[in-house]
Amino acid sequence: MMLRRKRLMVMAGIVLVLAILCIYFYFDPTSRFFPSCPFLSLTGLECPGCGSQRALHALLHGDIVAVWHLNAALFVFVPLLIALFVAELLGPQRAPRLYTALNSRYVIWGTAVFIIVWWVVRNVI
Numbered sequence: 001m002m003l004r005r006k007r008l009m010v011m012a013g014i015v016l017v018l019a020i021l022c023i024y025f026y027f028d029p030t031s032r033f034f035p036s037c038p039f040l041s042l043t044g045l046e047c048p049g050c051g052s053q054r055a056l057h058a059l060l061h062g063d064i065v066a067v068w069h070l071n072a073a074l075f076v077f078v079p080l081l082i083a084l085f086v087a088e089l090l091g092p093q094r095a096p097r098l099y100t101a102l103n104s105r106y107v108i109w110g111t112a113v114f115i116i117v118w119w120v121v122r123n124v125i
Helices: 002-026 038-043 052-060 064-071 074-094 096-102 105-124
Strands: none
Touching: 002 052, 052 064, 052 074, 064 074, 074 096
């Protein structure tokens, strides 16, 4: 029963991710349909995620240079998110080393430090 539920959740997640990717492929995130960053609106400073919607749109269209200029952190986070998804999909039973490594406190703290450093650097440069 649990295995069936997990498969259903994974399939629902895949469908959701594909739907989001289709939306970002076909629609320009600069339209009013997409939300703007409240932190940027309130402070005038960019948060770590600012530009991610436009960068994802550019990535899906193969414009790597635009991705770099909009939010270079995606070059770190897209592979990390894919690895986390694969590790979760396989689970600790089928890929114990991958699952344990990606869920270690070093990766978690490293990600947190990277986000904070990226937040500061992108507003200073």
